[in-house]
Amino acid sequence: xxxxxxxxxxxxxxxxLGSRDERIVVLEADLRNSTMxxxxxxxxxxxxxxxxxxxxxxxxxxxGLALTGKIPFVNSFAxxxxxxxxxxxxxxxxxxxxxxxxxxxSAGLSDFGDGATHQAVEDIAIxxxxxxxxxxxxxxxxxxxxxxxxxxxxxxPVYMRLNRNDVPxxxxxxxxxxxxxxxxIRDGKDLVVFAHGIMVSRAxxxxxxxxxxxxxVRVVNVSTLKPLDEAALxxxxxxxxxxxxxxxxxxxxxxxxxxxxxxxxxxxxLESVAISDVFGQSAHSHEELLEHYGLTAARMVETARxxxxxxx
Amino acid sequence: xxxxxxEIAELKEVARKNRIxxxxxxxxxxxxxxxxxxxxMDILTILYWKYLKIDPSNPDWPERDRFVLSKGHGGVGxxxxxxxxxYYDPAILRDFxxxxxxxGMHLDGNKVAGVDVSxxxxxxxxxxxxxxxxxxxxxxxxxxxYVMLGDGECxxxxxxxxxxxxxxxxTGNLIGxxxxxxxxxxxxxxxxxxxxxxxxxxxxxxxxxxxxxGHDYTQLATxxxxxxxxxxxxxxxxxxxxxxxGVSYMENDPAWHYGGLSAELxxxxxSDLGEG
Numbered sequence: 326x327x328x329x330x331x332x333x334x335x336x337x338x339x340x341x342l343g344s345r346d347e348r349i350v351v352l353e354a355d356l357r358n359s360t361m362x363x364x365x366x367x368x369x370x371x372x373x374x375x376x377x378x379x380x381x382x383x384x385x386x387x388x389g390l391a392l393t394g395k396i397p398f399v400n401s402f403a404x405x406x407x408x409x410x411x412x413x414x415x416x417x418x419x420x421x422x423x424x425x426x427x428x429x430x431s432a433g434l435s436d437f438g439d440g441a442t443h444q445a446v447e448d449i450a451i452x453x454x455x456x457x458x459x460x461x462x463x464x465x466x467x468x469x470x471x472x473x474x475x476x477x478x479x480x481x482p483v484y485m486r487l488n489r490n491d492v493p494x495x496x497x498x499x500x501x502x503x504x505x506x507x508x509x510i511r512d513g514k515d516l517v518v519f520a521h522g523i524m525v526s527r528a529x530x531x532x533x534x535x536x537x538x539x540x541x542v543r544v545v546n547v548s549t550l551k552p553l554d555e556a557a558l559x560x561x562x563x564x565x566x567x568x569x570x571x572x573x574x575x576x577x578x579x580x581x582x583x584x585x586x587x588x589x590x591x592x593x594x595l596e597s598v599a600i601s602d603v604f605g606q607s608a609h610s611h612e613e614l615l616e617h618y619g620l621t622a623a624r625m626v627e628t629a630r631x632x633x634x635x636x637x
Numbered sequence: 638x639x640x641x642x643x644e645i646a647e648l649k650e651v652a653r654k655n656r657i658x659x660x661x662x663x664x665x666x667x668x669x670x671x672x673x674x675x676x677x678m679d680i681l682t683i684l685y686w687k688y689l690k691i692d693p694s695n696p697d698w699p700e701r702d703r704f705v706l707s708k709g710h711g712g713v714g715x716x717x718x719x720x721x722x723x724y725y726d727p728a729i730l731r732d733f734x735x736x737x738x739x740x741g742m743h744l745d746g747n748k749v750a751g752v753d754v755s756x757x758x759x760x761x762x763x764x765x766x767x768x769x770x771x772x773x774x775x776x777x778x779x780x781x782x783y784v785m786l787g788d789g790e791c792x793x794x795x796x797x798x799x800x801x802x803x804x805x806x807x808t809g810n811l812i813g814x815x816x817x818x819x820x821x822x823x824x825x826x827x828x829x830x831x832x833x834x835x836x837x838x839x840x841x842x843x844x845x846x847x848x849x850x851g852h853d854y855t856q857l858a859t860x861x862x863x864x865x866x867x868x869x870x871x872x873x874x875x876x877x878x879x880x881x882x883g884v885s886y887m888e889n890d891p892a893w894h895y896g897g898l899s900a901e902l903x904x905x906x907x908s909d910l911g912e913g
Contacts, residue, residue, distance in 0.1 A: 350775065371775070372775065374771065374806075376798075376802055377798075377801070377802075377805075379798040379801070379802070381760075381764070381794075381795045381798060382764045382767075382795055382798035382799050382801075382802055384764070385761050385763075385764020385765050385767070385768065385795060385799065386764050386765070386767050386768035386771065386799070386802065387768060388754075388761075388764070388765045388768055389754075389764065389765040389766060389767060389768020389769040389770070389771070389772060390768040390769075390771060390772045390775075391768070392703075392753065392754060392765070392768070392769055392772070393768075393769060393772025393773060393775070393776060394772070394776070395772050395775065397768075412758055412761075413761060413764065413795070415758075416756075416757065416758035416761050417755075417758075417761045417764070417765055420745070420755050420757075421745075421746055421747060421754070421755040422747065
């Protein structure tokens with residue numbers, strides 16, 4: 326299984342998209358070599374707008390560009406893209422339902438070295454709460470490639486979060502991203518796991534471990550957090566003994582909350598392997614943080630065993 | 638002479654009617670941001686009746702000039718201007734701010750013909766206007782973006798982020814106004830949060846800046862024509878105005894930032910404005 330860097334795939338895809346569609350414009354707030362919009366900037370300097378360290382202004386300018394028919398991609402670290410520019414995203418972009426794409430780079434705990442200030446554990450919650458917004462969290466590099474094209478084609482505001490580090494390919498080659506549709510990437514019949522982002526490949530690892538114990542696990546990639554085909558999610562959980570949700574995000578306002586809402590009244594046991602309502606912290610590696618916060622296949626296996634024991 | 642005496646007389650009459658209609662709509666709505674709507678009315682009138690390249694019968698005309706009311710709470714005045722300019726039937730404003738009406742307190746560009754940009758939260762109009770100006774430049778189109786800021790609004794840091802960006806990108810197709818009525822909700826701007834030396838701040842941020850009397854049509858015409866001809870960068874016209882202009886009991890009283898109007902207050906306002 327290969328590894329890819331979502332930021333690099335994003336930067337390359339954006340450049341490729343830019344060569345096909347001159348409506349694509351890119352806004353950057355002094356992080357172009359990290360967000361990888363430097364690739365677009367080199368190819369199309371006249372369509373790349375550096376705004377300096379001014380994320381709110383960047384979002385506002387993007388709204389204006391969208392009003393002229395351009396398709397802006399706004400870039401920063403996820404915590405600044407979603408947090409610092411929140412009011413501009415709400416007021417200037419989402420109320421007008423403008424065609425602005427916001428890309429939150431180094432999301433989750435993936436900017437391990439910089440600590441809580443730079444780690445977005447609540448970006449999905451913030452963005453999901455705004456009417457008209459679409460929220461995406463790609464599982465791997467291949468899905469980033471598909472999502473960027475879908476974002477450009479979609480009319481309306483979209484937020485996508487990206488991992489900072491190289492991540493394993495999680496999806497089969499034939500996977501085709503469809504906005505709003507949860508996709509089964511490994512089927513099973515006892516337990517269903519709903520996951521997004523880096524936790525999808527970890528859920529597959531957990532499913533492989535559980536398979537050896539005779540537990541059959543279905544893993545579903547829920548890479549669109551909004552708008553979600555809720556009926557599809559409900560269907561995918563029917564007949565299972567329990568539901569495990571996992572995400573590199575706070576339990577507040579992310580997939581955990583979403584799944585609990587969609588599955589309400591079904592009588593299905595539901596557990597979550599996610600970040601409890603706390604900030605991140607500095608570390609020497611992303612893996613170290615994932616271990617610390619329990620975002621591991623091992624924790625999923627333990628949680629699944631406990632849930633099935635209770636259900637038996 | 639940029640503007641003739643006859644034009645000035647005609648524009649003043651249009652502005653007078655716009656102010657009276659704004660009083661009526663405020664009365665129908667049960668209350669609105671009347672003080673700031675009246676202070677900016679001469680600027681809106683000269684823009685819409687003399688300088689903006691627009692076609693009310695074709696509100697989405699791609700070549701039109703864009704107007705951004707960054708001080709979105711002045712929507713009641715803007716709504717009247719658009720109605721009297723022919724974008725829609727003025728009678729529709731009887732439902733202003735009612736549930737289900739297309740006309741909310743802060744105008745929505747997806748619902749109201751002639752409104753280029755939805756505004757309402759302070760400090761967003763200038764960044765969006767910079768985006769419009771850059772978009773026009775990208776596309777090689779020669780329409781202009783006009784933006785109206787409130788003075789109190791300029792407390793917002795995003796205004797100055799955008800001011801910096803506009804100068805950096807030398808947006809010669811962007812013309813700004815500040816409705817400098819010196820009042821905000823909590824009192825005079827200089828007691829709430831000092832803005833002065835205000836015009837110098839815009840100059841320091843790289844804007845070609847003019848400071849004028851925002852109720853003087855000769856000064857307005859001169860400043861606007863200068864701005865239209867200046868293409869090296871953005872121009873800011875700091876227009877000194879009177880909050881509640883034209884209505885005796887409202888002028889320079891911050892209490893009239895927002896207010897409802899009894900029949901007696903409406904009668905008095907209209908009398909002040911030379912009607913009835």
